Structures are given as C-alpha cells and as structure tokens.
Amino acid sequence: MILLEGCRVVVTMDDAGTELENGSVLIDGGVISWIGQGRPPVREQPDVVDGRGLVAIPGLINTHHHLYQTLTRVHAQQGGLFDWLRELYPIWATIDAEWERTAAEVGLAELALSGCSTTTDHHYVFPSGVIGLLEAEIEVAEQLGLRFHPCRGSMDLGQSNGGLPPDRVVEDIDSILAATDAAIQRFHDPAPGSMRRIAVGPCSPFSVSERLMRESTALARRRKVRLHTHIAETLDEESYCRTTFNRRPLELLEDLGFLGPDVWLAHCVHVNDADIRRLAATATAVAWCPTSNMRLGSGFAPAREMIRQPARRGAPGFAHDQGTQGRGGDDCPPGVASGDPRRRGVPRPGRRRLDRGRQARRYRAFCHRRADASRRGGGSGRGPRLLQSGSGAAPLRRGKTRGP
Numbered sequence: 001m002i003l004l005e006g007c008r009v010v011v012t013m014d015d016a017g018t019e020l021e022n023g024s025v026l027i028d029g030g031v032i033s034w035i036g037q038g039r040p041p042v043r044e045q046p047d048v049v050d051g052r053g054l055v056a057i058p059g060l061i062n063t064h065h066h067l068y069q070t071l072t073r074v075h076a077q078q079g080g081l082f083d084w085l086r087e088l089y090p091i092w093a094t095i096d097a098e099w100e101r102t103a104a105e106v107g108l109a110e111l112a113l114s115g116c117s118t119t120t121d122h123h124y125v126f127p128s129g130v131i132g133l134l135e136a137e138i139e140v141a142e143q144l145g146l147r148f149h150p151c152r153g154s155m156d157l158g159q160s161n162g163g164l165p166p167d168r169v170v171e172d173i174d175s176i177l178a179a180t181d182a183a184i185q186r187f188h189d190p191a192p193g194s195m196r197r198i199a200v201g202p203c204s205p206f207s208v209s210e211r212l213m214r215e216s217t218a219l220a221r222r223r224k225v226r227l228h229t230h231i232a233e234t235l236d237e238e239s240y241c242r243t244t245f246n247r248r249p250l251e252l253l254e255d256l257g258f259l260g261p262d263v264w265l266a267h268c269v270h271v272n273d274a275d276i277r278r279l280a281a282t283a284t285a286v287a288w289c290p291t292s293n294m295r296l297g298s299g300f301a302p303a304r305e306m307i308r309q310p311a312r313r314g315a316p317g318f319a320h321d322q323g324t325q326g327r328g329g330d331d332c333p334p335g336v337a338s339g340d341p342r343r344r345g346v347p348r349p350g351r352r353r354l355d356r357g358r359q360a361r362r363y364r365a366f367c368h369r370r371a372d373a374s375r376r377g378g379g380s381g382r383g384p385r386l387l388q389s390g391s392g393a394a395p396l397r398r399g400k401t402r403g404p
C-alpha cells in the first residue's frame with residue numbers, strides 16, 4: 001500500500017473536473033483505492049511518498065504508435081504520407097528483433113518519462129523469415145512496467161496487387177491470421193487490470209486486401225480482442241478508396257464490418273458529417289494524432305464535431321496519439337507531445353478552452369487550405385511545422401486506465 005501524500009493538487013479528471021489542493025492518493029494492490037484530503041480511511045500504515053509541490057494527474061494513455069519507426073525518424077521529411085512510406089518501406093524491410101528491441105526501449109522510455117502509463121503499438125511490418133518482433137517489444141514493455149496493448153498488425157497488399165508497399169514487406173493472409181491468432185493465445189490477458197492485451201491491426205486500405213480486413217474482423221471478434229487500423233488520414237488515401245473501392249474510407253470500413261465499440265481508428269482527419277454520425281452510431285473510438293497529421297500538412301481530425309455528437313456518450317471515443325508516430329523527429333519530440341501536462345497545463349473550463357477552440361479552428365482551416373493546395377499541385381506538400389500548439393484537447397475517456 002502506497003500513499004502519495006499532500007500533493008499541491010490532485011487532478012482527478014472526473015466528469016466534474018475536480019481538483020484537490022493538498023490532496024493525497026492511496027494505491028492498494030496496484031489500484032487507486034482512495035483520493036482525498038487528510039488521512040486515508042485505512043488502518044494499515046502505507047508507505048508514504050511526499051507529494052509536496054507536485055501535481056498528480058492520471059497516467060496518460062497513448063492510443064497510437066509505431067515503435068519501430070523510432071529508429072527511422074527524420075527521414076523523408078519533405079514528403080507527404082505516400083512519399084514518406086515509399087521511401088521508408090525498403091528501410092523497414094531490413095527490420096529484425098534487435099531493431100525492434102532497441103526501438104521499443106527508446107520509444108517506451110520516452111513515453112514513460114512523459115507521464116504515459118498505458119500505450120498501444122501498431123506493428124505491421126513482418127518481413128518474411130524475421131521472427132521475434134512482437135515478442136521483443138512485449139518484453140521491453142514488461143521490463144519498463146508500462147501497461148501495453150500492442151496490435152499484431154499486417155499488410156498483404158503489395159505493389160504487384162495494386163497496393164503501396166513493396167511485395168517483400170507484405171505477408172500472405174493465412175500466415176497473418178495464424179500468427180495473429182497465436183499472438184492472442186500466447187500474450188493476451190483479458191483479466192481486469194491486465195498489463196498486456198493484444199489487438200488485431202490490419203494496416204490501412206492501401207496496404208491490406210478486403211478479404212484480410214474481413215477475416216481480421218472475424219478473428220478479433222471470435223477471440224474477443226480489439227480492432228485497430230488507420231483510416232481517413234490523407235486526401236491521397238481518400239482518392240485511393242474512391243478509385244479502388246468506389247467508396248469513401250469510412251464507408252469502406254462500414255461495409256467490411258470494421259466499426260463498433262471494439263474498434264478504435266487512427267486519424268479520421270477527412271471525415272464528413274455522415275462519417276461522424278457513423279462513428280457515433282457504432283460507438284467506434286478515434287485516436288487523435290495531430291502532431292503526425294500536421295507534420296504531413298494533411299489537416300487534423302474535427303475533434304469538436306465528434307465530441308459534440310449527441311449520440312456520443314463516450315463514442316466516438318477520442319484520445320491522444322501521444323507519440324510522434326515516427327514522423328516527429330525534430331518536429332515534435334515525445335515528452336512535449338500532445339498529451340503532456342507540462343505543455344497542456346491543468347485543464348480548466350472557460351476562457352482557455354474557448355481560446356483553444358478558436359486557435360484550433362484557425363489552424364484547421366489553414367491545414368485544409370494546405371491540403372487543398374497540395375492536392376491541386378499533384379502531391380502532398382511539406383507539413384507546416386508551426387502547428388504544434390494545436391494540440392492539447394482532453395481525451396474523452398479521461399483518466400481511465402483501460403484499453404485504448
């Protein structure tokens with residue numbers, strides 16, 4: 001039993017926004033069992049940690065990341081998403097377990113040092129014959145003590161079949177499904193307070209076949225694990241979906257059965273009102289990744305429109321990509337990324353929020369102008385570096401250390 005005693009303020013992040021001056025937090029068996037002022041209502045004498053001068057907040061939750069990209073930061077900084085991917089796929093094709101371990105050590109340590117207590121990782125590069133990738137990052141997370149929800153990601157649509165990645169970094173469907181099922185059975189722990197849960201994460205519409213999306217969905221639901229993918233990240237992707245599937249990205253996911261309360265989606269930048277209603281009606285969650293989106297100059301998710309959906313009540317869920325998704329490098333180092341309280345400050349209602357909203361609208365309009373201009377110019381332009389201050393909206397699932 002541990003008592004974090006006499007903090008300058010305890011930020012509870014409850015629905016009322018309660019903040020306790022001179023507050024204390026009691027931790028019993030790895031669970032916060034009491035928050036209040038004065039002595040906790042227990043007979044046992046806890047181990048005391050002096051909280052004087054400190055602000056206590058719930059652990060931050062990072063809902064989208066690619067740890068392996070930690071070792072390839074600042075490559076292809078001139079490119080939009082597709083150019084960036086095309087330049088990096090051949091480098092990522094050389095990944096091995098040592099790479100993955102080193103990247104996880106750096107990436108997870110960065111997250112822990114910035115206040116993150118739970119993170120996911122979306123790993124989808126599994127070159128033929130390379131083993132131990134998922135195992136390496138799971139081992140590192142366990143060593144560092146982070147609650148970890150890695151996705152067993154996948155790509156099966158190589159260039160020869162009309163996809164974006166080179167054939168040597170994609171797998172065949174049967175291998176993917178077998179490896180994903182094996183990972184779930186070996187590593188997934190569904191118990192309350194679990195430190196490790198596996199999710200199923202086919203990568204994106206331009207690197208995964210419809211069949212793999214459907215079969216991944218079926219596998220995840222059969223095994224009762226969550227589903228994750230990238231969607232509606234750029235206008236290039238939207239154009240790809242319209243051309244290839246004759247549907248918008250969210251329409252495609254709906255047709256594939258890839259929406260629901262067990263799904264969280266990265267990005268959702270280019271969504272219209274019907275898409276947002278679709279997300280709300282299916283209780284699908286959204287991971288907000290503004291630093292990554294701004295690096296690409298591709299806009300960012302219409303967070304307020306999503307939050308205002310009357311059907312929401314927790315959905316579409318909305319949370320941070322605290323990491324930099326490998327694109328950050330010099331632009332947005334972890335530790336001062338979007339979820340960091342040192343930048344965000346203690347959340348307060350009123351003027352500060354209004355100012356942020358106005359600022360976010362202005363930046364959003366700017367991003368969309370940039371995206372439109374780059375589309376007219378036939379390619380994605382360099383991302384606007386100045387947009388980092390557009391970060392900082394609070395996650396909807398505030399303070400809950402549960403799955404992303």
Ligand SMILES: [Zn+2]
Binds near residue numbers: 266325
């Ligand atoms: Zn991503």
